[in-house]
Amino acid sequence: MKNIQWFPGHMTKSMRQISESAKLIDGVICVVDARAPFSCINKKLGEIFLNKPIIFALNKSDLVERADLNKMLFKFKEQGFIATPVIATDKKSTLNCLNILKGELKEKVERNALKGKPIRVSVIGIPNTGKGTFINSLCGQKKAITGDKAGVTRSTQWVKINGVELLDTPGTMPPSFDSQELARKLAYIGSINDDILDKEEICLELIKELMQICPEKLNEKYKIQCQDKEGLAVYEEICKKRGFLLRGGDYDYTRCANAVIDDFRKGRIGKICLE
Numbered sequence: 218m219k220n221i222q223w224f225p226g227h228m229t230k231s232m233r234q235i236s237e238s239a240k241l242i243d244g245v246i247c248v249v250d251a252r253a254p255f256s257c258i259n260k261k262l263g264e265i266f267l268n269k270p271i272i273f274a275l276n277k278s279d280l281v282e283r284a285d286l287n288k289m290l291f292k293f294k295e296q297g298f299i300a301t302p303v304i305a306t307d308k309k310s311t312l313n314c315l316n317i318l319k320g321e322l323k324e325k326v327e328r329n330a331l332k333g334k335p336i337r338v339s340v341i342g343i344p345n346t347g348k349g350t351f352i353n354s355l356c357g358q359k360k361a362i363t364g365d366k367a368g369v370t371r372s373t374q375w376v377k378i379n380g381v382e383l384l385d386t387p388g389t390m391p392p393s394f395d396s397q398e399l400a401r402k403l404a405y406i407g408s409i410n411d412d413i414l415d416k417e418e419i420c421l422e423l424i425k426e427l428m429q430i431c432p433e434k435l436n437e438k439y440k441i442q443c444q445d446k447e448g449l450a451v452y453e454e455i456c457k458k459r460g461f462l463l464r465g466g467d468y469d470y471t472r473c474a475n476a477v478i479d480d481f482r483k484g485r486i487g488k489i490c491l492e
């Protein structure tokens with residue numbers, strides 16, 4: 218299997234920019250994907266903000282079941298982290314997240330308010346977790362560029378809202394992945410640039426993963442029977458059901474991979490948590 222490794226040069230630059238801004242920052246919102254929240258934690262980013270309050274925003278929580286979300290929130294709490302569910306497009310949830318951070322910074326917020334000074338919050342996370350969307354929802358305007366692929370934001374940018382200055386930051390990966398299993402999860406959720414991925418291989422691994430955690434959802438979505446089958450056989454069954462065939466009748470693995478991965482990312486196979 219092809220090894221997944223993604224730490225392009227622009228991320229070294231981003232890490233430096235984020236580090237340099239750290240001294241200005243009062244608190245941090247780390248946006249993670251609720252479908253694989255622990256896999257999204259970049260420890261190298263955390264180290265930059267060691268003694269600042271940090272809230273984990275479990276974003277895209279519309280894409281996981283409530284029970285899984287509660288399990289994840291409990292695990293974060295167990296490990297001593299502050300975490301809250303977020304749907305970045307929903308202002309109520311982003312505001313709630315910001316207010317939790319403000320609660321942690323209560324004295325600072327009060328002192329700054331007297332001086333008419335804003336508090337400064339850095340919004341960090343790996344690529345594609347929804348940092349830009351989160352900021353746009355808070356300020357009610359499209360100040361940050363967003364998009365459904367990894368690596369949309371390329372430089373830091375301050376966005377002002379009432380009493381708070383938010384720093385949008387480019388998605389930043391750790392220099393290396395702890396395991397390939399973790400790297401694959403990040404590939405499924407779209408946090409790794411698709412151009413460096415072997416999509417057919419990722420699709421096969423995703424199918425195997427879904428056969429483990431939610432075979433019934435896979436069956437329902439593609440009108441198949443995946444029980445007691447090999448991953449590749451299921452992959453080919455989906456090709457057949459969907460008519461992803463090449464001239465001559467061979468399976469069109471590439472088209473199928475693009476479709477299945479996209480279905481997963483958009484939540485069309487169902488609400489699925491990978492952890």
Ligand SMILES: Nc1nc2c(ncn2[C@@H]2O[C@H](COP(=O)(O)OP(=O)(O)OP(=O)(O)O)[C@@H](O)[C@H]2O)c(=O)[nH]1
Nearest residue numbers: 305345346347348349350363364365368369370388
């Ligand atoms: N379903 C769902 N999609 C979301 C949510 N938040 C963001 N998205 C989508 O996720 C994709 C990435 O959003 P961005 O805001 O660009 O993410 P980012 O973290 O700024 O990405 P980079 O700049 O690449 O690091 C976009 O297609 C958003 O529409 C959410 O709560 N739920």
Ligand SMILES: [Mg+2]
Nearest residue numbers: 348349369370
């Ligand atoms: Mg962005």
